[in-house]
Amino acid sequence: MTLLVLQHVSKAYGGVPALRGVTLTVSPGEIHALMGENGAGKSTLIKILAGVVAPDSATIRMDGAPVVIDSPRVAHRLGLRFIHQELNVVPTLSVAENILLSQPVPRRLGLFVDWAKLNRLAGEALKTLGITHIDPRAPLAALSLGDQMLVKISSALVSEPGAPARLYVMDEPTAALTREESERLFRVLNEIRRAGNSVLYVSHRLDEVMTLCDRATVLRDGVAIDSGKLADITHNDLVSMMIGRKVQDxxxxxxxxxxxxxxxxxxxxxxxxxxxxxxxxxxxxxxxxxxxxxxxxxxxxxxxxxxxxxxxxxxxxxxxxxxxxxxxxxxxxVAYVPAERRSEGLVLSRPIYENITLPHLSRQSRSGLLLLRGLERALSQKLGDGVRLKANTVNQRAVELSGGNQQKVVFAKALNGTPxxxxxxxxTRGVDVGAKFDIYQIIRTMTAxxxxxxxxxxxxxxxxxxxxxxxxxxxxxxxxxxxxxxxxxxxxxxxxxxxxxxxxx
Ligand SMILES: Nc1ncnc2c1ncn2[C@@H]1O[C@H](COP(=O)(O)OP(=O)(O)OP(=O)(O)O)[C@@H](O)[C@H]1O
Ligand SMILES: [Mg+2]
The missing domain is CATH 3.40.50.300 (P-loop containing nucleotide triphosphate hydrolases)
Structure with missing residues (x-):
């Protein structure tokens, strides 16, 4: 029997559709890739499954029985585990606390937390990924981005007697990992498959998807356009399906x-x-x-x-x-595109056009503000188009953009002016194949x-x-x-x- 069936999943943000009648099925013991360009709707679909975002419509079945997932707690009880695209960790807490206490299930640790036990359990969780270099007692903030991701992954892998995991959902888990760390994760994913559990996996690294995953579902502009076995298609087929045109690979x-x-x-x-x-x-x-x-x-x-x-x-x-x-x-x-876009590159609560132009405008004349703002918008639009930014308008706040499109805003900002x-x-971390090529082309234009x-x-x-x-x-x-x-x-x-x-x- 199919483990998970999603049908008729629709969601619009402010009248603009992000998902339109999407269907997705996951079988037991498979690693299923969820593919699509930046802004195609992958993370939105995952957040709906996680009970984090309320859909406009959705029919969800697990093991054939209809379920309603209206909170993260329900999702957890159903055996769903998530590693979201954004690292929602608590930097001030220790590694161990992040691994064991951030779960939605209430824990009765009593009045006094048994730190020794907590740290030991966290250490064991890290070992499932083969990690011994991270100290469970260290504050998370002291860790590199890749290590924070590993902590996050370990926390999803902690097994619980009451609510056994059935499906692990991972939204670009390898984006911040080194090759070696990714290999470790793949070994764990293969274990999960062997045990008969499943993985829904999002990644822009196609080679990784082709070797790791069994089937794929491709989203384009919020519509599920195809799903099938990866063994039956080529790398280039997959690219064309995702972006609806051919790119030179x-x-x-x-x-x-x-x-x-x-x-x-x-x-x-x-x-x-x-x-x-x-x-x-x-x-x-x-x-x-x-x-x-x-x-x-x-x-x-x-x-x-x-x-x-x-x-x-x-x-x-x-x-x-x-x-x-x-x-x-x-x-x-000298212009800079930082690796960590969410903390270094963007002011998430501000509109796209400000993110692209403001940091530099503050040093220029700000008289005639209204006129300037019009120019700012026009300029942002142009720079955004250059990197194929997918946004409704440049007035949209950066936080509303998909992960890859946030990266494009950071890139557009670096190109503003004459570096x-x-x-x-x-x-190109987290950027889809089509947009990667665009960014490479921009680099060539600049060097020319x-x-x-x-x-x-x-x-x-x-x-x-x-x-x-x-x-x-x-x-x-x-x-x-x-x-x-x-x-x-x-x-x-x-x-x-x-x-x-x-x-x-
Ligand atoms: N909170 C929000 N408010 C408004 N629009 C949103 C919000 N969250 C997502 N969207 C829009 O929904 C669409 C789908 O975004 P989503 O994050 O699901 O894309 P994605 O496929 O995960 O892309 P990526 O590969 O870049 O992570 C995008 O156009 C995005 O701008
Ligand atoms: Mg996403």
């Missing part, structure tokens, strides 16, 4: 080679825990930065922005480069004009496909710089690990 070629003129250079740059780093970016060049997570990539970008104090010298366009922080760097021609150097930190790009990415094919040269960071230093052309993924990964460096150079 590749990276756009540079319009012309990088100039020989040096645009930016860092000499013996060092800061807390990183460096010394020496590197240079030519005009029109994309310099990729590769490395395992936490090897100093973000710290390097922060030093270039003047966000952290650094020793050493930097030059931009032949002039000494010493910005006092991101705003100052922006004025000097000379663009610092990109995981720019002589702009330089520093691209930090954990997506190795992306680095190889987009960068001219790749600098490999290990332990806070640039250990190798290699030409991207002709470099294999395996070779690059080995460089990241510091293995066989001589053989691949």
């Amino acid at each position: 590749a990276y756009p070629a540079p319009a012309r080679p990088a100039e020989s003129r040096e645009l930016f250079a860092a000499i013996d740059l060092s800061g807390p825990g990183v460096g010394p780093i020496t590197l240079a970016v030519k005009a029109g060049e994309v310099l990729g930065i590769a490395g395992l997570s936490g090897m100093g990539q973000t710290a390097l970008l922060r030093m270039i922005l003047g966000d952290t104090r650094a020793k050493g010298d930097m030059r931009l366009d032949g002039q000494p480069w010493r910005p006092r922080g991101p705003a100052d760097a922006w004025q000097g021609g 000379k150097l663009l610092l990109l930190n995981e720019p 004009k002589g702009l330089g790009v520093i691209l930090v990415s954990s997506d190795l094919p992306e680095l190889i496909g987009m960068a001219d040269r790749i600098a490999i960071m290990r332990s806070g230093e640039v250990k190798d710089v290699v030409a991207a052309q002709g470099l294999g993924e395996e070779a690059l990964l080995n460089l990241c690990y510091g293995r066989d460096a001589a053989k691949v150079a």
Whole structure:
């Protein structure tokens, strides 16, 4: 019998449909992929199943019996477990508290919490994912984004005698994970399948979906357009189904080679825990930065922005480069797309157009405010269109956008103005295949004009496909710089690990 049947699921936000009569079925013992472009309605469907968002209409059956899911507690009792796209964790609480206390089921721990037991249970939960490097007593805020995600996943995996889990729903769990961490998660998912339980899985990483999942349902503009076995379709079929048109499954070629003129250079740059780093970016060049997570990539970008104090010298366009922080760097021609869009890149409660233009406008004249606002909107519209932003209007608040579209707003904001150097930190994380290609094309257009790009990415094919040269960071230093052309993924990964460096150079 089918485990879960969703039918006639519809939901509109302020009159604009997000889901229209969607049907989805999940069988026992399958990993079912839920696919679709940014804004297609995946997270909305999941939130309805979780009892977090009320649908306009929905018929839900579990094991053939109709159910009404009107709160997270009901969903939990039915054996549904969720890892939502947004990390809703409590940063001030410890890892253990986040794992064990954030469940919707009330716990009678008595007046005194048995901390030793709590920490031990949390440690065991982490071990199901093979994680031993995270201290259950540490405050969650002290952890990297990837580690926070692992904590979140562990918390969904905690088994409970009263309400056994049947279906795990994961909305882009690997977006912030390294390859190694993702592999661990996949092993756990395979265990879940073997035990006869099921997974509903959302990811924009198609290779991952093709190898991991049994069937897929594709949403486009809120409509379920197809579902079927993944063994029967190709990667390219899946892409066409998702975006309704064909894309080249590749990276756009540079319009012309990088100039020989040096645009930016860092000499013996060092800061807390990183460096010394020496590197240079030519005009029109994309310099990729590769490395395992936490090897100093973000710290390097922060030093270039003047966000952290650094020793050493930097030059931009032949002039000494010493910005006092991101705003100052922006004025000097260095724009930044941060990895953590929700906390660093956006003011979620403000409209899209303000998010794109305001940070920079504050330094320009604000007289004639109304006229300016009209210009702001028009400019935002143009920049948003350039990255295929899916929004009803630019007046919409950023919080109302789907995850991938929030990332596009951050990108549009970086392109506003005339940057000379663009610092990109995981720019396509959570972005759908079609939009990824658009972003790559924008990078090519910019470099053709002589702009330089520093691209930090954990997506190795992306680095190889987009960068001219790749600098490999290990332990806070640039250990190798290699030409991207002709470099294999395996070779690059080995460089990241510091293995066989001589053989691949
Ligand atoms: N709270 C909200 N208010 C208004 N509109 C919303 C709200 N939440 C979602 N939407 C809209 O519903 C549509 C579907 O969004 P959803 O988050 O489900 O997309 P998604 O498929 O998960 O995309 P992504 O891959 O980018 O995460 C989008 O157009 C989005 O802007
Ligand atoms: Mg989503």
